[in-house]
Amino acid sequence: MSNLHLEGIGDYKYGFYDKGLDYKVDTGAGLSKAVIEQISAIKKEPKWMRQIRLDALQVFESKSMPNWGADLSGIDFDKIHYYKTATSKKYKSWDDVPEKIKQTYERIGVPEAERKFLAGVEAQYDSEVVYGAIKKSLTKQGVIFCDTDTALREYPEMVREYFGSIIPAADNKFSALNTAAWSGGSFIYIPKNVTVKLPLQAYFRINAPNVGQFERTLIIADEGSHVHYVEGCTAPVHSSSALHSAVVEIVVKKGARVRYTTIQNWSSDVYNLVTKRMRIDEDGIGEWIDGNIGSKVTMKYPSCYLMGKGARGEILSIAYAGAGQHQDAGGKIIHAAPNTTSKITSKSISKAGGRSTYRGLLQVQPGAIKSKSKVVCDALILDQFSRSDTYPTMQIEEQDTQVEHEATVSKIGEEQLFYLMSRGLSQVDAEAMIINGFIEPFVKELPLEYAVEFNRLIRLEMEGSVG
């Protein structure tokens, strides 16, 4: 641990960063045509990808900042480093990974995770994937699981076919930024009728001050296939603002099923502005399980486009907003075909002046007959300094449809506390128990190790100022 310095800022458990690493490539602060060309050249990309990037840069520059949602005025695009690598090599085996990087991973918990549940590891250290392993059985089944840069080199036709097909660069300012500056991310292809039994997992980490992380994830689940992808994030604490702006595109073909689980625990200076979207074909099932604990500002609305009849989309999200944090999260469901069903369950906890916002869109297009949707928003506000808002938008353009919406806002009740404490529990334990109960519908959907970690993170957050 000689080179690993604990910064010890605040209570943030993962608030350390590794000072000993050399950054091999750094495009410097700021974004320009030259920077984009440099990124593309370093990666030895085909011309068409470079052109996609350059076109996207123009879109990014032409679009103004969103005038709704959270306050983004703290982002200075000229101070962000858009491409930086910690190492120029990649490692297939854990033994080959440099000790310093390993120590960082150990603090996050990658090795334990691997031992227990991993079907394949692909961890992102800043902008470049340094370590990737995939179980042989998956390879045999024809499953592709690699970083998106590798995919571009090895499966260029597939990347070209799907890249930007679900989320075009022009979708919003930050999808344009990602399309211009993207690096890393996961690429997954599951062949027809293949079921991947264990969840595929990736860990992400921002390690240097002012590094924007623009990973690009593309998942294609071919007909009748089934996959669960899990992504967990932690980031060290730095004083200047970091920007995380990912794009995740998922194609769920006929009868396929994809679940995408994220737990994000960015440190409290990160702007987390992510565009996530799934296209779900006939009888397919797409699920977003999305947990947001950290960051300064999160704006994230995972969406499901139900394009084929009988398609099902589900979004289950939880947000925790503590001091100085604004979690502006929610979900979007578009019913574009008959007999489609959807459910959005959004839970939020606000504490110590934190602000959580549910922002949702439910659209039922004409002809999407017999569609059913249910939206449930539950907000828990823990003190009088905190805030929760709900902005549910519904556009129902088809009569023959069934839509339910429930919203509750609650505080921890005195009667609940008295009841639990009457069995001998302390107030802190009783409050933690009520909160754990509140998030339980989310936690029970997580793989075991994540459930444990998530409960622990919430508990750490709670202990700060309870009592």
Place this chain on the structure above:
Amino acid sequence: MLNLQNIKVDIEKKTVVNGVSLTIKPGEVHAIMGPNGSGKSSLAKSILSHPDYLLSGKITLDKTDITSLEVNAKAQKGLFLAFQHPIAVPGVSVANFLRAVNENKVVGKKSPGNRGAHLRSVATFMRELQQKAKTLGIKEEFLSRGLNEGFSGGERKKLEMLQLLALEPKYAVIDEIDTGLDVDALRLVAKGIKNAVKEYKTGVLIITHYQRILGYIKPDYVHIMVKGKIVESGDAKLAHKIEKGGYKSYE
């Protein structure tokens, strides 16, 4: 010995209990009977330091003054309240809750002066819990449901009894346990109380409007409470008198 001395309870500046004194010994069953609004339930909650009630007087448990302790400290000392309206805590399973309560109790028992108390492992506790659930006609899947979440009235009361048996308290206040119960549920609930008295020598204070439950548990003492005061004390026969004549003669 649980000793209540001259207990007064105020709620929003109104006196609802006005000088109640009682002594309950281990294994004794006391019943407080009274009409609606007599202050019975206020007494029950205030004994456990419910924040809505202002309590004065003195409560001692085995000669220790516990009057002003917080509810969890009182519970740690061995005092239990079975609620008239147990509240739901969604997402917290009955088993996880009771396991946490048990672990907490074990930690509590490690304190000096309590060394004699026996400690249970989680496995032993859970095995015993399942046996206790069985005696109350509680099915195993019940333990994995959310605490009182979507429970019927009868299920809630049975869960209170299961908690009573799981915690093995020295003294238990049982508040209006019999309201809304059918005969079968009432019999099981009464069985729970009797088991606690027999197995753990729990001293019990049953608070009730009707004498229904007293048909299943014979109290050693019956106290009639009217307008915040105990107006008559006697043995089980007093309950029969109330059954016939009601509370009119006391008003």
